Amino acid sequence: xxxxxxxxxxxxxxxxxxxxxxxxxxxxxxxxxxxxxxxxxxxxxxxxxxxxxxxxxxxxxxxxxxxxxxxxxxxxxxxxxxxxxxxxxxxxxxxxxxxxxxxxxxxxxxxxxxxxxxxxxxxxxxxxxxxxxxxxxxxxxxxxxxxxxxxxxxxxxxxxxxxxxxxxxxxxxxxxxxxxxxxxxxxxxxxxxxxxxxxxxxxxxxxxxxxxxxxxxxxxxxxxxxxxxxxxxxxxxxxxxxxxxxxxxxxxxxxxxxxxxxxxxxxxxxxxxxxxxxxxxxxxxxxxxxxxxxxxxxxxxxxxxxxxxxxxxxxxxxxxxxxxxxxxxxxxxxxxxxxxxxxxxxxxxxxxxxxxxxxxxxxxxxxxxxxxxxxxxxxxxxxxxxxxxxxxxxxxxxxxxxxxxxxx
Amino acid sequence: xxxxxxxxxxxxxxxxxxxxxxxxxxxxxxxxxxxxxxxxxxxxxxxxxxxxxxxxxxxxxxxxxxxxxxxxxxxxxxxxxxxxxxxxxxxxxxxxxxxxxxxxxxxxxxxxxxxxxxxxxxxxxxxxxxxxxxxxxxxxxxxxxxxxxxxxxxxxxxxxxxxxxxxxxxxxxxxxxxxxxxxxxxxxxxxxxxxxxxxxxxxxxxxxxxxxxxxxxxxxxxxxxxxxxxxxxxxxxxxxxxxxxxxxxxxxxxxxxxxxxxxxxxxxxxxxxxxxxxxxxxxxxxxxxxxxxxxxxxxxxxxxxxxxxxxxxxxxxxxxxxxxxxxxxxxxxxxxxxxxxxxxxxxxxxxxxxxxxxxxxxxxxxxxxxxxxxxxxxxxxxxxxxxxxxxxxxxxxxxxxxxxxxxx
Numbered sequence: 001x002x003x004x005x006x007x008x009x010x011x012x013x014x015x016x017x018x019x020x021x022x023x024x025x026x027x028x029x030x031x032x033x034x035x036x037x038x039x040x041x042x043x044x045x046x047x048x049x050x051x052x053x054x055x056x057x058x059x060x061x062x063x064x065x066x067x068x069x070x071x072x073x074x075x076x077x078x079x080x081x082x083x084x085x086x087x088x089x090x091x092x093x094x095x096x097x098x099x100x101x102x103x104x105x106x107x108x109x110x111x112x113x114x115x116x117x118x119x120x121x122x123x124x125x126x127x128x129x130x131x132x133x134x135x136x137x138x139x140x141x142x143x144x145x146x147x148x149x150x151x152x153x154x155x156x157x158x159x160x161x162x163x164x165x166x167x168x169x170x171x172x173x174x175x176x177x178x179x180x181x182x183x184x185x186x187x188x189x190x191x192x193x194x195x196x197x198x199x200x201x202x203x204x205x206x207x208x209x210x211x212x213x214x215x216x217x218x219x220x221x222x223x224x225x226x227x228x229x230x231x232x233x234x235x236x237x238x239x240x241x242x243x244x245x246x247x248x249x250x251x252x253x254x255x256x257x258x259x260x261x262x263x264x265x266x267x268x269x270x271x272x273x274x275x276x277x278x279x280x281x282x283x284x285x286x287x288x289x290x291x292x293x294x295x296x297x298x299x300x301x302x303x304x305x306x307x308x309x310x311x312x313x314x315x316x317x318x319x320x321x322x323x324x325x326x327x328x329x330x331x332x333x334x335x336x337x338x339x340x341x342x343x344x345x346x347x348x349x350x351x352x353x354x355x356x357x358x359x360x361x362x363x364x365x366x367x368x369x370x371x372x373x374x375x376x377x378x379x380x381x382x383x384x385x386x387x388x389x390x391x392x393x394x395x396x397x398x399x400x401x402x403x404x405x406x407x408x
Numbered sequence: 409x410x411x412x413x414x415x416x417x418x419x420x421x422x423x424x425x426x427x428x429x430x431x432x433x434x435x436x437x438x439x440x441x442x443x444x445x446x447x448x449x450x451x452x453x454x455x456x457x458x459x460x461x462x463x464x465x466x467x468x469x470x471x472x473x474x475x476x477x478x479x480x481x482x483x484x485x486x487x488x489x490x491x492x493x494x495x496x497x498x499x500x501x502x503x504x505x506x507x508x509x510x511x512x513x514x515x516x517x518x519x520x521x522x523x524x525x526x527x528x529x530x531x532x533x534x535x536x537x538x539x540x541x542x543x544x545x546x547x548x549x550x551x552x553x554x555x556x557x558x559x560x561x562x563x564x565x566x567x568x569x570x571x572x573x574x575x576x577x578x579x580x581x582x583x584x585x586x587x588x589x590x591x592x593x594x595x596x597x598x599x600x601x602x603x604x605x606x607x608x609x610x611x612x613x614x615x616x617x618x619x620x621x622x623x624x625x626x627x628x629x630x631x632x633x634x635x636x637x638x639x640x641x642x643x644x645x646x647x648x649x650x651x652x653x654x655x656x657x658x659x660x661x662x663x664x665x666x667x668x669x670x671x672x673x674x675x676x677x678x679x680x681x682x683x684x685x686x687x688x689x690x691x692x693x694x695x696x697x698x699x700x701x702x703x704x705x706x707x708x709x710x711x712x713x714x715x716x717x718x719x720x721x722x723x724x725x726x727x728x729x730x731x732x733x734x735x736x737x738x739x740x741x742x743x744x745x746x747x748x749x750x751x752x753x754x755x756x757x758x759x760x761x762x763x764x765x766x767x768x769x770x771x772x773x774x775x776x777x778x779x780x781x782x783x784x785x786x787x788x789x790x791x792x793x794x795x796x797x798x799x800x801x802x803x804x805x806x807x808x809x810x811x812x813x814x815x816x
Contacts, residue, residue: 058495072480
């Protein structure tokens with residue numbers, strides 16, 4: 001008898017009919033002889049509606065009260081789901097984040113999970129119940145309600161799986177799993193059956209929007225094996241687990257793309273030291289997340305630095321950097337480029353398979369696609385291309401590594 | 409500096425604008441130098457909508473989950489109200505029933521308050537906050553969420569006032585206070601400035617729908633002085649407190665009416681003992697609340713008993729009593745009368761003023777109104793009349809006691 005945590009997002013419980021569908025799935029899993037804990041988001045649209053009401057009252061509502069308000073969304077969906085399970089003749093019980101023992105710390109609206117005391121959850125499981133917990137929320141030691149920010153329900157599910165020592169945590173979503181590339185871009189993209197945590201992290205942070213990085217990091221830290229799968233069908237999904245020898249046989253696991261990128265380049269830097277710190281501090285103060293960083297020295301002996309960021313942040317970045325330029329050197333100047341995209345190639349096999357970078361850039365060159373900035377990690381190679389080229393770039397790289405023939 | 413608890417019902421917080429209105433009132437009270445605790449219902453319509461969703465899922469939703477679902481209504485309104493107060497530049501904080509320390513026992517959907525530990529409420533008051541608590545809800549020692557059933561928010565407010573030793577508990581509603589009679593029926597009905605708990609209880613249980621009896625009983629038990637007043641204006645309301653000498657000067661404090669009454673009479677009872685118990689047990693098992701009970705022995709030596717009840721329960725009462733008749737005697741029979749109403753005259757002064765009953769029935773007789781069953785308590789006289797006569801009955805009795813000239 002296995003213990004399985006299943007997480008369903010807002011669209012999976014978005015209507016009463018869909019809630020019934022989730023109830024059936026939970027019962028099915030239970031009837032297969034498993035003990036089952038569900039972690040549930042608010043019905044889709046509810047959280048936005050609540051935030052809308054708050055903004056009707058005031059422009060910047062206090063975050064403590066926003067949490068108080070938003071937490072009602074999951075509290076409603078867990079009650080309705082338990083009703084649906086009960087209606088189908090099975091025992092079930094709902095728990096808010098606080099009741100499920102999810103203890104949080106940090107800031108309101110972006111709380112962090114400190115620990116989970118699953119005493120009540122385990123008691124209810126021992127009592128034969130399907131247990132339905134509110135995702136996205138927890139409670140501080142002082143009893144204040146926290147929400148966990150974007151992707152919070154995934155995090156709740158992974159953390160609950162760790163706390164109850166679940167055999168598997170299934171993250172149900174609206175896609176069949178993690179693909180070798182976005183199937184809307186590369187038609188013959190394949191679902192990846194197994195990924196390592198590191199690969200999933202690189203996929204997550206380089207544009208595959210399936211899960212937030214912090215949930216994957218949490219799973220990695222506590223060794224929670226999880227599966228990303230579709231709540232609308234019974235297809236097996238993508239299992240994410242510790243890296244193993246077999247995974248290294250494939251040099252590249254997948255290709256991810258990120259659109260709406262922009263580049264800022266600061267040139268003419270003659271300030272001898274600390275110029276990177278000056279630039280990055282100015283951007284951080286403006287709360288701009290930068291992605292790739294490339295620094296080098298030009299033929300004239302002056303340094304130049306380039307960054308990529310989301311296109312929406314470009315204006316703010318220019319405004320933040322302008323006052324810093326005089327401190328960087330008398331000829332310091334800034335140039336910008338919008339209309340970029342980022343292509344990333346990910347795989348733990350890169351470590352042991354040589355020539356991956358060469359294959360990537362040969363494929364792009366043969367297709368006549370110009371590359372811009374390049375950044376690498378141990379298991380990832382990223383490059384910017386013109387936005388107009390990103391789809392073709394993804395297709396030729398996908399083909400170059402035969403990712404349409406993936407089987408294991 | 410006084411400590412004041414203010415309770416606002418669902419219609420007082422039914423829209424964002426009304427929530428702002430409540431925020432202004434709380435701030436006003438705070439700025440007058442008082443410490444303020446608000447106890448708030450869900451926005452009007454929200455609880456019904458939630459129950460509607462539950463019934464979309466299943467016919468008889470488990471009550472534990474109904475409580476889980478319904479409790480979100482107040483959790484939303486308290487957060488929105490705190491936002492409105494904050495927006496007006498004042499410090500405020502919201503607490504769910506559980507956070508406010510409202511500990512309950514009993515059944516789901518009709519929990520009872522066991523105790524209140526106001527530690528967090530008091531700390532927030534000491535911190536200069538206007539404290540906003542969710543009414544209608546609490547939490548068991550085991551951490552399960554309870555709602556308190558009809559009138560639960562009034563009860564929350566009275567109990568909170570007792571726990572924090574408030575100087576006054578103001579129950580804001582959509583009427584100016586308790587009237588000598590329903591002003592829709594008796595045009596010159598007056599607001600009663602001061603009432604005793606006992607009078608309020610008799611008014612409540614004899615048809616004045618302002619507050620539920622259990623809240624008044626709770627206030628009486630813990631000596632909580634409360635005021636019923638209107639959330640839409642600044643008129644002083646009706647203060648309800650311990651009986652005092654001054655109250656006895658008026659023989660009658662008010663007249664209340666209750667429509668939709670029906671009578672069941674069982675006659676021909678020859679069973680020597682326990683027939684009352686047989687009849688009442690049968691009605692109790694069918695969950696029928698009976699109101700007046702009159703028992704006597706007819707000229708033929710056979711006993712007869714009559715009861716009044718809400719007209720909606722008449723069919724069920726007949727069904728419940730039919731199988732019992734054979735046990736009551738060979739000639740036992742049942743007759744029923746629908747289309748009745750009940751008139752009640754209430755006042756602690758009845759104890760020391762003689763002739764109140766005579767004045768009531770003389771006024772009715774002079775108006776040609778026939779009376780049916782009569783029941784009395786120490787401070788109340790009730791009689792049934794034909795439904796068609798109830799408004800005129802109220803007017804003539806109201807006039808007979810000069811209740812339009814009430815001043816203190």
